[in-house]
Amino acid sequence: MLENRDTPFADRGQVGIGTLIVFIAMVLVAAIAAGVLINTAGFLQTKSEQTGQESTAGVTNRVNVVSSVGVVGNDETVHLVNLTVMKNSGSGDINLSTATVEWLGPDTGTILENGSEADADHFNTTVIRDKQGSFPVLHNQEDRFRITINANKVGDPGGLDGGDEFTVKIVTSAGAMTYHHSVPPSLSGKDAVQL
Template identity: 40%
Template sequence: MFDNETTERGQVGIGTLIVFIAMVLVAAIAAGVLINTAGMLQTQAEATGEESTDLVSERVDITSEVGIVEDTDSDDPTNITSVNLTVTGAAGSDEIDLNETIIQAVGPNGQENLVMPKIDDTDSTYLNSTEPGNATNLTSGHFAVIDDNNNYVASDQAVLGDDDNDYTIILNPEVEPFGSTEEPFGQGDESSLSIVSPSGATTEVELRAPDLFTDSGEAVRL
């Protein structure tokens, strides 16, 4: 027969064991929560890091900004018939789809979001394919892309970084927000552009036409 002292010690031992097991379970649950939380924070940090990297690297670089002066018999040309921006992907960027790019333009005649219209090899809804590089047939709210040979680039091929070619974005200065048919973008006029790539990276561009054009058909730096 067990005496009372032995029985009491056994009960104390079982109670201690129960408390120990409970502490182990609580610690395991807490560890699981911490590991899960750490995993979520790591995933969020990686996503945030990727987004931050994209906002820096996945942007369009402008290598040249020129305007084409109207070709006229006048000795004093005053207007521009095309704004040409030679573009490339920023260093370290992946492919940038210009068809998914938006140009937020502010000019003398208001502001407008410009997008690339749907263009294929036979589509001339917006463009006059018989005059390569001609921007005057672009309607308000649109920009187009041409290659090194001044040929229009189809929407599904206007991708920076998939070849060694530079592309040129062309804008029509005779439509909003740059100007109008009666008063197109011309001498001394200014405009600002924000080119937003599909990743959300933004490139700021300031355009300012010279105060005086000298030759018809010349290309002037903006």
């Protein structure tokens, strides 16, 4: 009687094995899908953190112009433009040796690179205050550097006349800041003017 396979229990055993195989297949598919979802979520989290850090750096890692002064020559035109710069609040280190300055004067526009002296193709950077000796890198909030642009050589010879307007864009690796300036109408008898 034990060898009779025509009993109803034999069919149920075969159905149970089939159900078990389907169940195992479903568990495997679910495990693979979960692995893919976890990897994708990890990748997206890493990308979003990186994007957030880059966006924050683009907003905060900027140069802030504290003051701008024009040095007046004997011909009563502004020959040199001195910009006192510091880093923005919350900013990381800013290397001015790799920065560029875009000059858009009343008559001409040009891109200047950092150089040993201010001429037609270069601006010059000097130290006003350097707390830890990090020049030309703005490292501390207290650091102050001077960017000098030779307006007499960048634009048309003769410098900036009274009432002239110009734009300076300081471009660093993190981003750019644009500053609009105007020369006071009267330069007579002055050695320097606030721009």
